[in-house]
Amino acid sequence: MTLSTTHRPATDLGFLLHKNPARAQQVEVSTGTAHVFYPEATDERCTVALLLEVDPIALVRGNRGNEGFALGQHVNDRPYAASSLLAVALGKAFASARRGVSKERPDLVDQALPLEVHLPALSCRGGAELAERFFAPLGWQVEARAVPLDEQFPEWGDSRHVDLRLRGTQRLADAINQLYVALPVLDDAKHYWVSTDEIDKLLRAGSGWLAGHPDRELITQRYLAHQRALSGQAMARLAEVDDADVDTFDDAVAATPEVPERPAPLAQLRQGAVLAVLRAAGAHRVLDLGCGSGxxxxxxxxxxxxTEVVGVDVSSRALEVAARRLRLDRMPERQRARISLLQSALTYTDARLAGYDAAVLMEVVEHLDPDRLPALEHAVFAAAAPSTVVVTTPNAEHNVRYPALAGGGLRHRDHRFEWTRAEFAEWADGVAARRGYAVRYLGVGGDDPEVGPPTQVAVFTRAAGQEVAA
Incomplete structure (x- = not known):
């Protein structure tokens, strides 16, 4: 990230940031080293650059949110794009500037300066439109351009990264605090555990601008990692700051707060739907394929x-996390005998998976590249061939109902695709016809009359004694 000013003399920027333009400085953070230096420093124009050098080992060591996709700890965009990692570096490198403290230039602390910010590779789930929605109401002139996946292959389309340039006249402290909040919000991810102290961080950084922002609810939800309880507390405190009724800040608050209605989380509804299908099928021995961290x-x-539950995943790391989550080492012997964990790839046949009553692929297929789906089909429906297969996957049509995805994008960074209801039915009908199964469809979550439910389910059943299609 670079931040420039044309205030005269422009080198006053060094006093406001507490960083001397004459030398490069380093700041150690949990995921690597932040470098602060000045590509230009004249009376007419001064630019400070913040470069975060990510230590991949430290990044993996500190990761607490991606255990279900172990390879993602090593293969990702975090060292190359502005994200929550850079926000932490920004907050630490310019801590005094964020507080509006300057011994040498106290008169400039509260003065609006001409500023320009450039983030050439900003992780932005929601695209250029969401970046515009965040910064334009704060008085910035916004230039946001989607970064193509590969300029040599334009047919591949755009990535979820944005080349962002901001120009405006702002207090330096306000600009840095806005960026401190914007980076994890636009990235829609944090690399560290989010708890109640994050509410205080958000309200401090958002002082003077967040309460009046038209997208304050979206900003709050994303900054607090979509934790409903934390978001509710933050919105209530924002209402207190603005001396407004909390209902004007969060339209999800029930009209009768003494009897609040809290819908069950979608993940819980999905699990309930899967269990209901297994009960109806009379299944006793079940495979959880692609179980992740359990x-x-x-x-x-x-x-x-x-009577028997088998968790299957290609990631040994994910299975270790699942074992800890289940507390297998302390589980009673009788209970322990009912469950086992196997490392296996779902795109290869594995004789150990044959002969079970049912198999569940809950939010799994969308994590595979489309050209690997035929291999999955053969391994599950032809080689393992359980009597019942339950597949759940996001309904891409429903994404327009999520504010965070208003500008497009997928629900998870590791999703390779998300199907519409017609696309899912086309795939499932083909599998059923080729492999000797019948298939029916269910929905999970509210069934929106226009875009359908958030989760779609296919239940494949094979009649007893029916020959398996190879």
Missing amino acids: ALLPALLAEPSL
């Missing part, structure tokens, strides 16, 4: 009708 396994283990 989100579904506790619910399967708590179902008394299931």
Whole structure:
């Protein structure tokens, strides 16, 4: 990130930032080293650059949010794009400037200066439109351009990264605090655990501008990692700051707060739907294929009708996390005998997976590249060939109902695609016809009359004694 000013003398920027333009400085952060230096420093124009050099080992060591996709700890965009990692470096490198403190130039602290900010590779889930929505109401002139996946192959389309340039007249402290909030909000991800102290950080950085921002609810939800309880507390405190009724800040607040209605989380509804299908099928021995860190396994283990539960994933790291989540080392022997964890790739046949009553692929298929789906089909429906297969996947049509995806994009950074209802049915009908199954469809979550439910489910069943199609 670079930040420039044409205030005269422009080198006063060094006094406001507490960073001498004559020398480069380093600041250690949890994920690497932040370098602060000045590509130009004259009376007419001064530019400070913040470069975060990410230590990949430190990044993996500190990761607490991606255990279900172990390879993602090593293969990702974090060292190359402005994200929540850069926000932490920004906050630490320019801590005094964020507080509006300058011993040498106290008269400039409260003065609006001509500023220009450039983020050439900003991680922005929502695209250029969302960057415009964030910064334009704050008085910035916004130039946001989507970065193509590969300029030599324009047919591949755009990436989720944006080349962002901001120009405006702002207090330096306000500009830095706005960027401090914007980076994790636009990235829609944080690389560290989010708890109640993040509310205080948000309100401090958002002082003077967040309460009046038209997208304050979206900003709050994203900054607090979509944790509903934390977002509710933050919105209530913003209402207190603005001396307004909390209902004007959060239209999700019930009209009768003494009897609040809290819908069950979609993940919980998905699990309930899967369990209902397994009960109806009379399944006793079940495979959880692509189990990741074990989100579904506790619910399967708590179902008394299931005598054997097998969690399967290609990632040994994810299986280790699942074992800890289940506390296998302290599980009673009788319960422990009902569950096992296997490392196996779902795109290769594995004789150990044959002969089970049912298999569940809950939010799995969208993580595969489309050209690997035929291999998955063969391994699951032809080689393993359980009597019942339950597949859940996002309904891409419903994404327009999520404010965070208003500008397009997928629900998870590792999704390779998301199907519409017609696309899902086309794939599932083809699998059923080729492999000797019947298929029916269910929805999970509110069934929107225009765009359907947020999650779509296909239930494949094979009649007893029916020959499996190779």
